[in-house]
Amino acid sequence: MSSAISRQDILGMVRGRRPGYSLEAPFYTSRDVFELDLEAVFGRHWIFVGSEPEVPEPGDYVTVDLGRWSVIVLRDDDENVRAFHNVCRHRGSRLLAAQSGSTGNLVCPYHSWTYDTGGRLVHAESVGPGFEAGCFSLKPVHLKSISGLLFICLADEPPEDIDEVAAVVEPYLDPHGLRECKVARQIDIVEDGNWKLVMENNRECYHCGGHPELGFSLFPTIGYAEEDIGPSRRAAYDRFKRIDAEMTAIWERGGLPWRQVLRLAGRPTGFLVERTPLDRDGESITADTRVASQRLLGDFTSPRLGRQGLHLQPNSWHHFLSDHVVTFAVLPLEPGRTLLRTTWLVHKDAVEGVDYDPEKLVSVWRTTNAQDAAFVAGAHKGVSNPAYEPGPFSPTESWVEHFCAWYLERLDAHLGGQP
Numbered sequence: 532m533s534s535a536i537s538r539q540d541i542l543g544m545v546r547g548r549r550p551g552y553s554l555e556a557p558f559y560t561s562r563d564v565f566e567l568d569l570e571a572v573f574g575r576h577w578i579f580v581g582s583e584p585e586v587p588e589p590g591d592y593v594t595v596d597l598g599r600w601s602v603i604v605l606r607d608d609d610e611n612v613r614a615f616h617n618v619c620r621h622r623g624s625r626l627l628a629a630q631s632g633s634t635g636n637l638v639c640p641y642h643s644w645t646y647d648t649g650g651r652l653v654h655a656e657s658v659g660p661g662f663e664a665g666c667f668s669l670k671p672v673h674l675k676s677i678s679g680l681l682f683i684c685l686a687d688e689p690p691e692d693i694d695e696v697a698a699v700v701e702p703y704l705d706p707h708g709l710r711e712c713k714v715a716r717q718i719d720i721v722e723d724g725n726w727k728l729v730m731e732n733n734r735e736c737y738h739c740g741g742h743p744e745l746g747f748s749l750f751p752t753i754g755y756a757e758e759d760i761g762p763s764r765r766a767a768y769d770r771f772k773r774i775d776a777e778m779t780a781i782w783e784r785g786g787l788p789w790r791q792v793l794r795l796a797g798r799p800t801g802f803l804v805e806r807t808p809l810d811r812d813g814e815s816i817t818a819d820t821r822v823a824s825q826r827l828l829g830d831f832t833s834p835r836l837g838r839q840g841l842h843l844q845p846n847s848w849h850h851f852l853s854d855h856v857v858t859f860a861v862l863p864l865e866p867g868r869t870l871l872r873t874t875w876l877v878h879k880d881a882v883e884g885v886d887y888d889p890e891k892l893v894s895v896w897r898t899t900n901a902q903d904a905a906f907v908a909g910a911h912k913g914v915s916n917p918a919y920e921p922g923p924f925s926p927t928e929s930w931v932e933h934f935c936a937w938y939l940e941r942l943d944a945h946l947g948g949q950p
């Protein structure tokens with residue numbers, strides 16, 4: 532167990548970090564750093580919590596726990612998605628216990644204070660004269676939908692750069708029509724590692740040799756510059772160059788934006804968006820690279836459109852294909868335990884067993900997630916070992932460096948602004 536670390540000590544570690552090297556152990560293992568992450572990162576930034584198809588009808592909700600916070604995301608009677616703190620305005624009871632469900636009014640289980648789906652208190656019994664129900668609406672939480680991806684922010688004043696992120700990425704995502712999708716499968720796994728190890732693992736393909744099933748469709752050169760291609764990836768890179776040129780012409784003809792925009796650090800809401808080809812003339816990220824759903828998304832008429840990728844700081848990444856969307860949300864539970872929620876979405880008119888086979892849909896990422904969970908668990912064990920010292924990133928791990936730089940900037944901004 533690590534001993535207590537003061538905020539001043541953490542700020543010292545932030546400012547003393549050797550760039551281009553993995554972080555010092557306490558960033559992954561210390562409970563004090565973990566508490567600070569919840570406050571400075573998850574309490575102040577735009578956090579990906581799910582997508583609009585998870586709450587398709589009025590009254591549908593999901594609850595998301597972030598440290599001591601719990602947030603209700605629900606669709607109100609006017610079909611707008613809203614977010615509220617999951618705390619009753621009477622004596623504070625948690626309102627909704629389930630992870631997801633459907634409700635009419637929200638009735639507190641304790642003394643039955645009742646709120647409508649807009650958060651207004653509409654019924655409270657025996658409250659005494661002069662009681663002003665209008666003063667006890669549920670506390671709202673900031674919510675933003677980007678092409679149907681839902682983000683909440685717990686800060687009073689959320690980072691304003693989310694509007695710019697939306698302006699840049701929506702033209703890439705909108706053609707996939709996420710709002711016209713439905714959830715086909717959702718799988719939660721708990722990884723035995725710090726949330727930042729889960730993110731860092733996602734941000735490089737240096738380890739992609741450990742993903743043979745994924746590598747059948749997704750090129751293992753993601754994040755690689757040409758000069759950094761080693762012998763093990765040379766053949767794949769040559770195929771990538773050829774197919775990329777061919778696909779770029781297809782995207783241009785179809786009016787699909789594809790150019791990489793990489794702004795992973797230097798701002799509160801870091802992001803990376805790009806459209807990339809798939810190997811083997813592939814259509815989708817599946818075991819045989821063919822679509823898992825015959826009902827294509829949006830107005831697509833061709834299944835072969837590559838993969839539209841989106842990576843966001845602090846806690847998500849997404850793959851938009853011609854036939855499905857897969858979203859990944861990283862939610863910290865403990866310093867060494869992290870929830871990874873993977874959600875597969877298909878067109879809402881696609882019929883299970885007819886248009887799509889859920890097993891085919893989930894198999895590659897279910898397998899890949901398990902492989903990644905083993906990498907993350909091994910990494911967490913390693914950084915917890917007294918023999919660990921930060922090691923140098925490969926040039927192919929530049930997105931990991933961006934993540935670390937972004938994270939340290941955010942801690943510095945938070946701590947530096949505090950006495």
Ligand code: 3BY
Pocket residue numbers: 732733734735736739753840848
């Ligand atoms: O899912 C992803 O976006 C990343 C890309 C490289 C490794 N991992 C699969």
Ligand code: FES
Pocket residue numbers: 619620621622623624639640641642643644
């Ligand atoms: Fe909710 Fe009393 S705490 S009604």
Ligand code: FE
Pocket residue numbers: 732733738739742903
């Ligand atoms: Fe991986």
